Amino acid sequence: MALIVQKYGGTSVGNPERIKNVARRVAAAQAAGDQIVVVVSAMSGETNRLIALAKEVQANPDPRELDVIVSTGEQVTIGLLCMALLEMGVKARSYTGGQVRILTDNSFTKARILKIDEDRMRRDLESGHVVVVAGFQGVDDAGNITTLGRGGSDTTGVALAAALRADECQIYTDVDGVYTTDPRIVPEARKLDRITFEEMLEMASLGSKVLQIRSVEFAGKYKVRLRVLSSFQEGGEGTLITFEDDIKMEQPIISGIAFNRDEAKLTVLGVPDRPGIAYQILGPVAEANIDVDMIIQNVSHDGTTDFSFTVNRNEFDRATKILEDVKAHVGAREIRGDRSMAKVSVVGVGMRSHVGIASKMFRTLAEEGINIQMISTSEIKISVAIDEKYLELAVRVLHKAFELDQVGA
Ligand code: ASP
Ligand code: MG
Secondary structure: OOEEEEEEOHHHHOOHHHHHHHHHHHHHHHHOOOEEEEEEOOOOOHHHHHHHHHHHHOOOOOHHHHHHHHOHHHHHHHHHHHHHHHHOOOOEEEEOHHHHOEEEOOOOOOOOEEEEOOHHHHHHHHOOOEEEEEOOEEEOOOOOEEEOOOOOHHHHHHHHHHHOOOOEEEEEEOOOOOEOOOOOOOOOOOEOOEEEHHHHHHHHHOOOOOOOHHHHHHHHHOOOOEEEEEOOOOOOOOEEEEOHHHHHHHOOOOOEEEEEEEEEEEEEEEEEOOOOHHHHHHHHHHHOOOOEEEEEEOOOEOOEEEEEEEEEHHHHHHHHHHHHHHHHHHOOOEEEEEEEEEEEEEEOHHHHHOOOHHHHHHHHHHHOOOOOOEEEEEOOEEEEEEEHHHHHHHHHHHHHHOOOOOOOO
């Protein structure tokens, strides 16, 4: 007998019919002999509705009270799902985060899980119940309701799986797995059967919004076997997110092409080239809590150099303002900005043991006349910043060049 945690997202429980459909899946899994813990999100659109409602009363909602409000979305779905299961003759019990006792810190709206009391869930499972838990929420040690940040039900699912040492955590969503790239851009994109945690983190942070990033980190840390599947499809295997050692034999060199549209570039021209200059430029940017991604400092000539970096596009104006101050301070010549940048990355653990991936990437882009403005690399990823208008073309040609459209590539 296996212990499985199944997490269903907002679209999967978006209306009563869909909730009954989830109940049928849960019942079938239990009938197949497994113990099942279910985590659910709020019905689709509900969390947004509750946030908007709060803002009608208080433009800048008090975080503690906001958590009291938004946590109700999930409380409705756990009750409805249990009713659907009871109607089918399946023993089921629902619990809010606080009832389980998912203990978190007290940072309202973005709390972190500290400890999970699993006794109650275990007792219910032993007596043949399906346990249904509200995602996205917990309670701090003073008894206040907390929430885990948008998309946080994924993290609840993984955390429960870790606490219960479950055999697998299955994340049911409206796509049938993780793809080699976005199928809306490349129709030939393929579903991956397996991907490593590290690759998934690179793919997720670059815009493949299948899973909350924190849940993937959590699963990697606590060695939870994680699988992404569709709740609208029968019998698919989805994508298993796993450890490198498990898939070495069949590991492709490149697993996917990730991208991010919303980048902007800032350049400080004619900065005096002396120790501490990078800190003088980026220190104030970091203090303003702006994430810097790629960074380039050019070779200096005549004692001055140019310094460029990228930020998320919606931080562009703030970053520009900060640089204007920095310019006067360090005696730079000029600030230039470009707010229509995009980042494209090839991702794969296989590149650790292969040479020539970067040159293949650069040649492919060159053949299309796409100018690379910045480059950054990690052990399992090569990223380039390009003009946003070439993004889709770049993704398409790279997907083809690395033969990601071919099975077993
Ligand atoms: N309902 C929450 C949200 O919309 C949590 C989740 O669905 O994972 O962000
Ligand atoms: Mg989600």
